[in-house]
Amino acid sequence: MLDSNVSVLKLRGILFVTVPAEPGDDLINHLQQKILESMEQHEAKGLILDISTVSALDSFFARTIVETAQMVGLMGGRTVISGMRPEVAITATQLGLSLGNILTALNMDRALDMLEGLEEEEWDR
Amino acid sequence: MLPDGTTHIDGEDDIVYVRKQVRDLASGIGFNLTDVTRIITAASELARNIYRYAGKGRMKYAVLHQRGAVGIELEFQDEGPGIADIPQAMEPGYTTSRGLGLGLPGSKRMMDEFHVWSEVGKGTIVTIRKWKRNN
Numbered sequence: 001m002l003d004s005n006v007s008v009l010k011l012r013g014i015l016f017v018t019v020p021a022e023p024g025d026d027l028i029n030h031l032q033q034k035i036l037e038s039m040e041q042h043e044a045k046g047l048i049l050d051i052s053t054v055s056a057l058d059s060f061f062a063r064t065i066v067e068t069a070q071m072v073g074l075m076g077g078r079t080v081i082s083g084m085r086p087e088v089a090i091t092a093t094q095l096g097l098s099l100g101n102i103l104t105a106l107n108m109d110r111a112l113d114m115l116e117g118l119e120e121e122e123w124d125r
Numbered sequence: 126m127l128p129d130g131t132t133h134i135d136g137e138d139d140i141v142y143v144r145k146q147v148r149d150l151a152s153g154i155g156f157n158l159t160d161v162t163r164i165i166t167a168a169s170e171l172a173r174n175i176y177r178y179a180g181k182g183r184m185k186y187a188v189l190h191q192r193g194a195v196g197i198e199l200e201f202q203d204e205g206p207g208i209a210d211i212p213q214a215m216e217p218g219y220t221t222s223r224g225l226g227l228g229l230p231g232s233k234r235m236m237d238e239f240h241v242w243s244e245v246g247k248g249t250i251v252t253i254r255k256w257k258r259n260n
Contacts, residue, residue, distance in 0.1 A: 022141055022144065022145065023141075024137060024138055024140070024141045025137040025140070026137065055148075055162065055165070056162050056165040056166045056169060057166070058166055058169040058170055058173065059170060059173075059224065059225045059227045059228060059231065060173055060224070062225075063224075063225055086159075087158050087159040087161075087162040088162060090159055090162070090163075091159070091162045091163050091166045091235065094163070094231070094234050094235050095166060095170075095227055095231035095232075095234070095235065096217050096227045096230065096231050096234075097225075097227065097231075
């Protein structure tokens with residue numbers, strides 16, 4: 001049942017995930033697990049987690065995002081969070097939330113540029 | 126006029142329901158999008174505290190009218206373990222669970238009025254208010 005609410009797409013080695021608009025705790029935990037399984041299954045090198053439909057970010061949700069990015073990092077992938085709405089950015093800052101050193105981008109397009117740019121830098125070394 | 130009422134918080138799913146209901150209330154009163162988001166986020170934190178610490182409780186909601194100003198009042202009540210040291214619980218980063226310790230201090234920053242009553246072994250009541258800006 002939860003599965004139908006979450007889709008993980010893979011394109012050019014990168015996972016694309018859109019977080020549903022009003023995610024409950026179960027769905028957030030399910031999303032995290034599905035992302036990690038997809039990392040392994042698709043041998044992905046990165047993750048773009050789009051939160052443009054999310055209208056309020058509370059501390060539980062933020063912590064799960066940070067944890068997911070850390071886990072993806074342990075598996076060798078980079079995470080970019082894209083599409084945070086202005087009102088969500090204002091509220092998250094007031095709440096005292098921090099996304100640590102997770103990369104963020106205005107939208108999915110920029111997030112993709114970012115991940116591909118990082119990959120080129122790594123090749124150049 | 127919007128009705129006053131009570132929403133029960135018995136499980137995780139009710140946190141999503143509280144968010145939805147607060148959104149409808151706050152938008153209905155005419156708060157701007159940023160204030161609606163602040164109120165929803167504070168409600169989400171406080172509803173989650175009830176679920177996490179007390180297991181169950183309730184949110185009472187009311188629309189306020191005072192000297193021409195319109196506001197929203199949300200009261201989160203539970204009969205859980207209570208808070209032993211309220212000033213400590215208000216410190217950012219302090220938590221007795223696995224949380225981030227942002228719920229109470231963060232909610233306070235986002236609202237105009239914030240009040241905590243708690244007695245160990247009896248329960249906790251957190252009351253928050255936000256007034257609509259006339260602009």
